[in-house]
Amino acid sequence: MKFIDRTKITVKAGDGGNGKSAFRREKFVPKGGPSGGDGGKGADIIFIVDNNMNTLLDFRYNRKFLGKNGGNGDIKNQFGRNAPDLMIKVPAGTIIKDEDTGNILADLTDADESVVICKGGRGGRGNARFSNSANRAPTFAELGEPGAYKKLILELKVLADVGLIGYPSVGKSSLIASVSAARPDIAEYHFTTLSPILGVVSVGPEQNFVMADIPGLIEGAADGIGLGHDFLRHIERTKILIHVIDASGIEGRDPVDDFYKINKELALYADKLTKSPQVIAANKIDLPEAAENLVRLEALAKKEGLPFFKISAATKEGVTDLMKHVYTMLLNYTAPPEIEEKIKIYNAEKDNDEIKISRDMTGDFVVSGKALDKLVAMTNFANDEALRRFQYIWRLKQIDGKLKDKGIKEGDTVHIGAMEFEFRE
Known part of the structure; x- marks a missing residue:
């Protein structure tokens, strides 16, 4: 299934039903009073998290969502039927933005979490509601209130415990394929992975965690170069980052420079990413070119105070020790307050009398x-x-x-x- 992580949709809540203007017409009651009922409420547009979904693919083919209108009021003070709310299912990790203002309306991460994005219109009042001592036989009723309308941007940020970061072709796809059932495309060219790949890593009985292969970053990614913003968006959700570095340097880049350049892009995109715990995984140690760089990378890890592992995703050398160490880090993980704090759920604006x-x-x-x-x-x-x-x-x-x-x-x-x-x- 193709991974879709950003899409645009429009939503329109249901209109309220019209109120009824009517009078009692019964035998022996020649001057019956007003008896028009109220209209019913229009459908709210509600987004709810469905854990069975993991992409926004469904929204590629269905971009317009219309709530049903409330029923009209009727004679004998009969109220119109309220329309059922329109529930729109989204995967966990979905952020809902207002396209016109750019404001974040909701950040949905938990199972069954929901939010009302557009309120349905209230039903118009029937003429019976306007009867008073000064006007005992009002002939008018209200029309239903129009439902709210919004153009939305839905963004999905991968919910994974561990994220793999690093330049293209350093072996991230090979690593996740070697430790999980995920089967990403692997080839000898850049940007083989164009969307995040999720895999469940098991290090023992009931000792599992979710790892994401975040597509390769490049210099300038924080400024949107390449697919930078699309890639960086997903790193924000992860608790721990495994920084995969090509120790062989066969791509013509310096492995130590790679480390600093990638971390610079993380800092430029969101400063909080620099606070995420990192583990350095020096990959491709099965290649003879790696020997010289391993000494420098080990010194780098010691200087930065980061755990360091020598691995080969191809032969699986050192991979088990790396996964067990990361699992232990997750057990001891405590989220910083600024990362743990969720975006507040959107509240519909109240009407005001400002003209x-x-x-x-x-x-x-x-x-x-x-x-x-x-x-x-x-x-x-x-x-x-x-x-x-x-x-x-x-x-x-x-x-x-x-x-x-x-x-x-x-x-x-x-x-x-x-x-x-x-x-x-």
Whole structure:
């Protein structure tokens, strides 16, 4: 299965059902009161972690998600049916971003963890809800509130205990293939691995951990050169890093320089990565060219205070000792507070009464505000009584005065949401 770790989708929560305008019509009750019921609530859009998923592949073929609308209210104070919420399953390690703002809305890592990303619209109130001592027979009802809409970016960061890092062709794929059931493509050219490969490593009965072969980094990866950001994203989740170095130097690079260049890219991408525990694995010791560099690499490990292992992924020499040591490190691992702290789950913005007045490119006036936009969307302007109620709220919010302060004149065009009208005193 192809590993998909980033995709874009759109989600639209369900609209609320319309309220009903109706009156009791029963025998011997010639003047029955208002009896229109409320509309039902629209479906929320909820993302939930499914541990049976490990890629975002499903979203490549399905990019639009629409929640169902709430049912309309009916006569005899019958309420419309609430729409069932739309549950969207994602793999653990998924980050949800707002495409328009770039803000992170949720960071889902735990099994069955869920978050409401778009709220369904509330149902419009039926005319029975507007009956009072001053108006005992209201003829209007509210329309349903529109559901929220968002364009999202989904990013998957691999959830692995151990990550293999290093330049291309240093033997990371061969190493994970030698210690797990993972079977990555292995060849004598750079970037054979273009997406993370996960493997479960067993060092004894019930002594397992998940290891990820992170695709090879190159100089400039932190600036997005090559597939840098796509690769570095996955390292953030790992607890321990095994830095695989080609001790033979047959690629023409200096192994010691490789170590410092890769760590520089980690620091440039995210400073916290430099705090992740590392183990140096000097690979390809079966090649005669490795002998000279092993002395230098061992001195490097001692200088940096890092565990050092001589291995050959091809012959499996030293590999078992490396895996057992890493497992022991995991048992004693304590996450730094800044890494352990999770991104807070997104909370939908509450409506507020702030009114903003601006001018568009044609010079028309634009009146906006979350509560006001909702009022416009839920008002049936074809009903005279509903229109009068809107005008009353308009005066109550003193919008006429605010428009005059902005220089509005008789006959100027005003926009509120999808509604447009001419200003009249």
